[in-house]
Amino acid sequence: MTKPIRLRAKRGTRRKLSSVTMMDVAAQAGVSAQTVSRALSAPETVTQETRKRIEDAVRATNYVPNFAASHLASNRSRTVAAIIPSISSSIFAETIQGLNETLLPKGYQLFLGHTDYRPDREEAVIKSFMGRKPDGFFVIGTRHTRGAVNLLKQARVPVVESWDWTSRPIDLLVGFSNRMATETMVSYLANRGYQRPSFAGIVRPGDYRAAERRDGYENAMSRCFPGQPLRIHIVSDGEVTLHAGAELLTSLRAAHPDTDVVIFSSDLPASGALLACRRLGIDVPGELAIAGFGDYELAAELQPSLTTVAVPTKEIGRLAGRLLLKSMQGESVDEKSVDVGFELKARESA
Amino acid sequence: MTKPIRLRAKRGTRRKLSSVTMMDVAAQAGVSAQTVSRALSAPETVTQETRKRIEDAVRATNYVPNFAASHLASNRSRTVAAIIPSISSSIFAETIQGLNETLLPKGYQLFLGHTDYRPDREEAVIKSFMGRKPDGFFVIGTRHTRGAVNLLKQARVPVVESWDWTSRPIDLLVGFSNRMATETMVSYLANRGYQRPSFAGIVRPGDYRAAERRDGYENAMSRCFPGQPLRIHIVSDGEVTLHAGAELLTSLRAAHPDTDVVIFSSDLPASGALLACRRLGIDVPGELAIAGFGDYELAAELQPSLTTVAVPTKEIGRLAGRLLLKSMQGESVDEKSVDVGFELKARESA
C-alpha cells in the first residue's frame, strides 16, 4: 500500500509554536537558512549587503532564535552552571553577580543552583545540571564528593573552583587560602599583644571553608602560642547569622572565660557578637576583642569597627567568568590557578 | 551523477560528543527508544518488568538525558527565567532561593539575570532569555517598559510579577503594596506622637518599589499632617548601602533640622543612619527617631533595634514557584494575584 506520508504528517502534526524560524527569515531576505545562521553568529563572514537584508528580515519577522535547536546542532549550550552553598548569603551573591556581569555580554546564560552547604546536595545539583550540558561549571570550594568530582570531570568542559585553595584543582581555580587568612589574623593579634585567642563560629559539616579557617586558627596557635590549649567554640548546625554570633558570645564566655580575643568564622556572627557586647556592656576591645572574616559592609560601619579579613568577592566572580570564557572559546589558559589573596583589615575591634 | 550520500556523510560527520543516547539505553535494554522515553517521563505507562530493565540499562550505560533535544522535540524547556534588580541585594536573593527550592525538585531549572535597577536593561535581559524559551518568568516589580511587557506577553507562558502591587498584572502577581506599607508606617509614627516625619533614601529612577514608598509617605503626610510641607531627602543614584544611610543622615539634618523621625526607603540606609547616630552622639529615638523598610536581620540586632516593615521575602519566592508550577502544568490558577502583605515591626528606634 502506498504511504500517504505527507498527508499523515499534515494532520495532527506537532504544533509549531515556535512561530517564526530561521527559514522564515531566510525566505524574507531571499537567502538560505545557512546564510542567516552565519549572518547572526559570524556577521563578518557575510557581505554588508546580505547582512543588512538579513537584519531587516529579522526585524520584520520578529525572529527569535531557538537556542535549544542551536545547542542540539552545535553541541554548545552557551550556558554556565553556577552552584553555590546559599544564594541568600550575600557574600556568594556578589560573586554570582560578578560572574553574570562577565558572561551575559558574551551570550552565556547562567543556571543557578544551591546546596545548603551539603556535599550530597552539591552532587545532586551538579547531576541535575548535566542534562543541560552547560559549557562550563562554577562551584564554590575545592572539596567535593567523589561523585561530584567525577561528574565535573566527565562533563569535559571547563570547571572553576573558587573561594578556597588546593594544589590539585579539578581544572581552574580562582580562590585564596582560608587557612592562611586565619593564620594571618592570629599572627596579627599575637603581635598586637593578645594572649588567649579563641575561635568561634558556625562550622557546618559541609562548610569546608569555615573548617579551613578553624584549622588555620589551630596552626597559628601552635606556632604563636606553643603549648597553649586551643579554645574552639563551634556549633555545627544552624544558619550563619548575627543572632548566632550573639549566642556564641555568651556561651563562649562561659566556656572560655579567659579569652581576650575571639576570631569568628565569619563577619556575620562577629558583628552579632559585637552588637551583643554593647547590649551586655562588654567593652570592645578593652575587655574582649573581636575579629571577623569576610569584610561585609557592616564591618566598617559598626562601632567599634570590626577587624576582619577582606576577600575580593565580586572579583572572584569576574575572574572566574573571564577564565571560563577563555577556556570555553578553546583558548588555552596558562594560569590555571589564580590566588586572589585576602587583606587584613585592621580596625578598632581588635 | 550518483550521490554517494552515505559515504559523504560518513567522513567528517558531526562528532557525536553527546556520548550515550537514549538509543544506546534502548539497545542495552532490548526495547525501542520510545519505550525508554516513556519509562523515564511517565514510568507508570510501562510494565514493571521493562521499567526495571530500562533502569538497569540507564545505570549500566551511565545515560544522561539531553534536555536540549527534549526541549526541541517537546517544546518545553523545563526552565524558568528569573530577573531581579540585583543579585547581591540579599533581600532578592532570599526570594530567588525560595523560588529555586520550589522549582528544582520539580525538575525546573532557574536562569538568573539582573538589571541593576534599569528598566532598559530589564528589557534587554528578558529579550536575551527569549531564545531559551523558558516555561515561565519571574520578575521583580509591576512596572516595566512597554517592550518588556510585550516580550513577556508574547512568550505565552506564565509570568509572575512580584514585590509590588498592581490591579492589572501581566499574568500572575505575588506581592504587596509598598505604598500602603509606608502609609502604615507614617500612621503608626503619627500615633506615637511624632510631628515632623521626613522620608530619606536612595530612589533610583528604575526602582519603582522605592518610589512607591516615597509616594506612600506623601499620601500619608497629607492625610496625617494636612498642610505640612513634605520633607523628602532622596538621592537618585548610588548603591543602597549602610554607608549611604550615614551620609543621608548628615545631609538630612542640615536640610530639615526640625525632623523628629526619618523613614528610610530601606533598612540598609536606616541601619547605617542608626549606627552613625551612635558615632555622632545623637540619641535615638529621643533626639531623632528612625524607621526602615524590609526587616533585615540587622534591624533586630541593632541597639536601639530598628522599627521597620517586614516582608515575607522567601515566601514570595516559594509562592511564586508554586503558582508557576501550577500554571506551567496547565492547571488554571484561580487566584492570579496574591497579596502576601507586610507587617509593621514596632521596635525601639521609633
Add this chain to the structure above:
DNA sequence: CTGTTAGCGCATTCAT
C-alpha cells in the same frame, strides 16, 4: 561568499 544536505537526540503521532 553562499547554497545543499544531513543529522544533533528526543517526543509526538499513529499503528500494532
Add this chain to the structure above:
DNA sequence: ATGAATGCGCTAACAG
C-alpha cells in the same frame, strides 16, 4: 504496552 516513522530548528560539513 510497545514500536516505527517523522520532525522540532538549527548548524556542520562540504561543494560550488
